Amino acid sequence: MGKGYNAAFASNPYIVGSFACIGGGLFGLDISSMSGVLNNDYYLAQYNYPTSDAQGAITAAMPAGSFVGALIVSQLADRIGRKNAVIISGFIWVIGAILQCASVNRGMLVAGRVIGGLSVGIASTVVPVYQSEVTAPAIRGRLVSLQQWAITWGILLQYFVQFGCSYIDGVASFRIPWGLQMIPGIILSLGMMWFPESPRWLMDHGHDEKALEVLADLHGGGDSKNELVVLEFEEIRQQVIFERTEGAKSYLDLFKPGMPRRVMLGMALQMWSQLSGMNVMMYYIIYVFEGAGLTGRRANLIADSVQYVLNVVFTIPAIIYIDRWGRRPMLIAGTFCMSLFLFLVGGLQGGYGGWADLDGSRTWIIQDNESVRNAVIVMSYFFVCSFAITMGPVSWTYPAELFPLKVRAKAVSMATATNWLFNFALAYAVPPGFEHIAYKTYFIFATFNAAACVHIFFMYPETVGRSLEEVEEIFKQGHVFTAWKIGRDVGKKTVEEVVQKSQAMDPNHQVEHRESISDTEKA
Numbered sequence: 001m002g003k004g005y006n007a008a009f010a011s012n013p014y015i016v017g018s019f020a021c022i023g024g025g026l027f028g029l030d031i032s033s034m035s036g037v038l039n040n041d042y043y044l045a046q047y048n049y050p051t052s053d054a055q056g057a058i059t060a061a062m063p064a065g066s067f068v069g070a071l072i073v074s075q076l077a078d079r080i081g082r083k084n085a086v087i088i089s090g091f092i093w094v095i096g097a098i099l100q101c102a103s104v105n106r107g108m109l110v111a112g113r114v115i116g117g118l119s120v121g122i123a124s125t126v127v128p129v130y131q132s133e134v135t136a137p138a139i140r141g142r143l144v145s146l147q148q149w150a151i152t153w154g155i156l157l158q159y160f161v162q163f164g165c166s167y168i169d170g171v172a173s174f175r176i177p178w179g180l181q182m183i184p185g186i187i188l189s190l191g192m193m194w195f196p197e198s199p200r201w202l203m204d205h206g207h208d209e210k211a212l213e214v215l216a217d218l219h220g221g222g223d224s225k226n227e228l229v230v231l232e233f234e235e236i237r238q239q240v241i242f243e244r245t246e247g248a249k250s251y252l253d254l255f256k257p258g259m260p261r262r263v264m265l266g267m268a269l270q271m272w273s274q275l276s277g278m279n280v281m282m283y284y285i286i287y288v289f290e291g292a293g294l295t296g297r298r299a300n301l302i303a304d305s306v307q308y309v310l311n312v313v314f315t316i317p318a319i320i321y322i323d324r325w326g327r328r329p330m331l332i333a334g335t336f337c338m339s340l341f342l343f344l345v346g347g348l349q350g351g352y353g354g355w356a357d358l359d360g361s362r363t364w365i366i367q368d369n370e371s372v373r374n375a376v377i378v379m380s381y382f383f384v385c386s387f388a389i390t391m392g393p394v395s396w397t398y399p400a401e402l403f404p405l406k407v408r409a410k411a412v413s414m415a416t417a418t419n420w421l422f423n424f425a426l427a428y429a430v431p432p433g434f435e436h437i438a439y440k441t442y443f444i445f446a447t448f449n450a451a452a453c454v455h456i457f458f459m460y461p462e463t464v465g466r467s468l469e470e471v472e473e474i475f476k477q478g479h480v481f482t483a484w485k486i487g488r489d490v491g492k493k494t495v496e497e498v499v500q501k502s503q504a505m506d507p508n509h510q511v512e513h514r515e516s517i518s519d520t521e522k523a
Helices: 013-019 022-035 041-046 052-080 082-102 106-134 137-144 146-165 172-180 182-192 199-204 208-219 227-244 251-255 259-275 278-283 285-291 297-313 316-325 327-352 370-389 391-401 405-436 440-459 471-475 495-505 518-522
Strands: 353-358 361-366
Touching: 013 106, 013 137, 013 208, 022 052, 022 082, 022 106, 022 146, 022 182, 022 278, 041 172, 052 082, 052 106, 052 405, 082 106, 082 172, 082 182, 106 137, 106 146, 106 199, 106 391, 106 405, 137 146, 137 316, 137 391, 146 172, 146 297, 146 316, 146 391, 172 182, 199 208, 199 227, 199 405, 208 227, 227 405, 251 259, 251 405, 259 278, 259 391, 259 405, 259 440, 278 285, 278 370, 278 405, 285 297, 285 361, 285 370, 285 405, 297 370, 316 327, 316 370, 316 391, 327 353, 327 361, 327 370, 327 391, 327 440, 361 370, 361 405, 370 391, 391 405, 405 440
Parallel strands: none
Antiparallel strands: 353 361
16 A cells, blocks of 8 residues: 555456546436436426426536536646545535435536536536546547447436336435435545546646556566556657646646647537437437327336436447447447437438327327328437447547647647537436427537537548647648548557657657567557
């Protein structure tokens, strides 16, 4: 424990890179904690049968808090470290869960969701940054994409807790699941105390020896002269020296030459991930299946649970192959397929549905047509699978790879804040949308996905397999509107090239390394 963290854990990059993903799980817990109670009679009675506008406001309270959390975390992560920011997010989550569980009216519930959202905003921003800074380039995409898998697990587990508790009479049917949300937050905060700080943050704050020690433990089996360790240490060192010559860090750095393009790419990708309609399918899946003609509380809950299981299962191939398939192909294929399936859902709803009264509410619904109902449900499943295997994991991985150390926390916070801003807007607007324009809601999101596909094809370069410092070379190539011309070898460097550049920057600094670089290039 003299290292300040547990060396046995720190020697395994998969454990270090994946444990922080519990922070992503908090987001998933919140999604299904709300979707699972929308047709709970005890919930509706406790909060005075919220209208579509009121329910939209309750749901949107969490992303509103997350938007604020995503903005404040940049200063927090730069000052106290990535690890400590994650720890703080867990404790804030516990406070929010307590307030939600004990809430007796809408105001108290909204307050608890805002505080919980503050935690999710912090965690969803800093966890991908932490993961990208502690993992080697060859496995970075795989580990950062675990953030999305954790979200899907959070959705799934909380939903089944909700499903089980739905058989309980009284307010305990929704208070118990809300109270159990405290457990992951406690595990996250206490567990992170055993893990190392980001080596890039350590070096940026003058702890070079500590940074080298962490890199050696994570990527070299404790050997500080391992080729990959030498390469990473020198690249980080070069970046830190260069950035220190440019002055103090501030949000103004995001507007310096070369940065606005990257900031906009990160923000736009998080925007497209929300405008894809996926979180609409998660938050309001009960409304979606009711519109398809699937009535009955138990039947709806079972159909919903299938969707959540598919979300978990189809994220697994993305985790395994994201560093082989690349970011661009996954994003292009995913947005195309999501657009197609949403157009099909909207077309089926528009062609076979009509306005009807459902439990006292005017609802667009497909009646007495089992084959069309099943087709809508299946297309919804296909849509979820398309997101899970493509946009879901890449939307967290790609922004964390785009930026230099100097502005990484701030730039990623801007991207994540964009995610929560659009999440808030959609969470609030979708219930009235289903109420007033019904099936046309699907056409809106389908069009967004089509636009995203075009945008990604022309403007998003591939970043797979490069160190965070090598990504700098990509954006020095130009190709603003011709991203497909940037090959996977652009920006790649050998140990020899990195060491020569490092010694040119500081002739007094000598680096020992082996002659062979084949292992590094393979890594």
